[in-house]
Amino acid sequence: MTEIQAVLCGYYGKGNGGDEALLIAMLEMLPPTVKPLVLSANPRATSKSYGVKSCDRMNSGSVLRALKESQVLILGGGSLIQDATSMRNSIYYGGLIGLARQFGLQTIAIAQGIGPLNQPLTRWIAKRAFENCTALSVRDPASAALLAQWGISSEIAPDPVWSLGATPVPEIANISSPKIALTLRSHPQLTNQRLDAVTQALVDLQAATGGHVLLVPFQPTTDMDIAEQIRAELTDNSQVVTLSDPKQLKGLFQGVDLAIGMRYHSLIMAAAEGCKCWAIGYDPKVSKLMTEIDIPGWELADIPTDPGVITQAWKQHLETGTALSAKSRQSLHQKSLAHQDLLATAISKIQG
Template structure:
């Protein structure tokens, strides 16, 4: 705490995609809560978060904070009225790829807080794609009226600039999860680090194409790698139960296609995002389709190959000097296997090449919490 300052108590509502059993979004929430606690302590502010959640009881139990139901108007109104401010973010909240209802919901929460006279803070959001142009004025209106505005990539900042938000007000920061620590009293330890042990390849896949052609290509790529050398393919379900079902499907299709000494297994880290971070830390490399699987890997300096299904994957990989090994439309099995072997054979070179970019992102991940604490102080 800053010397000579009386600690100020600030009750803040936190709006995002929380309470849906999505490890990536839960990691965002955990990261924001920890950053607010740390930066609040430094600024002499005690944050009392109230999380808007699809499952308030679970969220309160998991994080030790107050929660309110995100879809019950009376609960939402009461929470915002009783709070001192609203934090909206992080994650890909303002996009219409998944539903036309997503942007109106999150913009509506921000607007309600503003109508109630509460300062609003946009916390490391990834904005877009926005395919319906009638959404632009809705986003522009609440962004212009927010007290602080940060996005997680340059492309989001460019979009806001195009629709009329002053670029001088927009801060580009990393995804909050870059600052997530491992669980207390644990340490990263790569199972494959010991000489002669079989390397662990983390695999994070999701269902995307309706015809499943992207998953078939992933099966071919993993089978090619597992036939060239012994590997432990460890599947990591980031969104349950969907990702677990997808993983089991891919594992079944790998049956009979593994080389001698190669195995497949499914991780069960539970609901705590820091336990999943620990799982990723124990991999020798990661093949990821989920954005936060890649962010977890970067957080723990685990060499990675990304499979792109959305521009946000390419945007994140670009920030650490990488490009995707393939997309949901194209993935060459031999090219994938060769790239994976290179990472497994010389992980140290990969870490040395990307160390500076990753360290910079980890440091910058605290910036939004720092700014919010100063503004509320």
């Protein structure tokens, strides 16, 4: 079969463990006859880490050359078209799809989490972008429902990170239990008062359980300050853990007893590895995940102000809560491979 080149775009090269995990999953899902070219914020690091061609996602000349040299554009997972943070994401990815179509490329969107789309302009951009896709899959029913309102069909399957392999981290595996992992990220609603309450609750939980606390900055450039701030309040039975390999990041959760997470993919990784999870919902995608796989937790704005209430909830879940069953984990793993099947079918049609 004829070899083709595909441009992969997403939130790649930003040092975000979840998005890097999506990139690895996308690369592993590509048929062997597809040569990837990844648009990245750090193309040198992306090329070195994954052995692929890469170019600067914000260099217009490089992006145009990449599109002209390729036959297909793939939006590779995540909440790419949304305006929760700004309208720039929707404009960038919508514009990229428009350019690709002008150059005659087929466009495929895989494992999308669509929205929030609060502005009329971003809703228009999203509708136009997804109408032009040759094949389209989403990772949650709400995204599929939004597309259906626009008369656009899509396939629903769990996030590809459910099926990503995990590499054990021996130095973490050998730590005595209970092990408690925390992944927080900066957010306007994570005020000093709320962060102080969470920190004190974690201090009290550690004292009550003798637990070893792992502070995991999924995107060190934005999460490290919070992790180090909390670490300073804990005993020596704690550490900040930074891992650049997404498979190791997933493997970190093997043997962790309780994972408390804001980061969407930290919760998926932890749940996939059999951890008890507690979510802090800062974004609709986290809230949807809490509902879909029955993860307890709070919306960020609703975190109790009393650290004692937080500690008690975490302690009770650690002692009596349940993790996702092995059967459910296997089902989610298997169902997530539907993205790969969709991609293979679409690519085979493009190759003729």
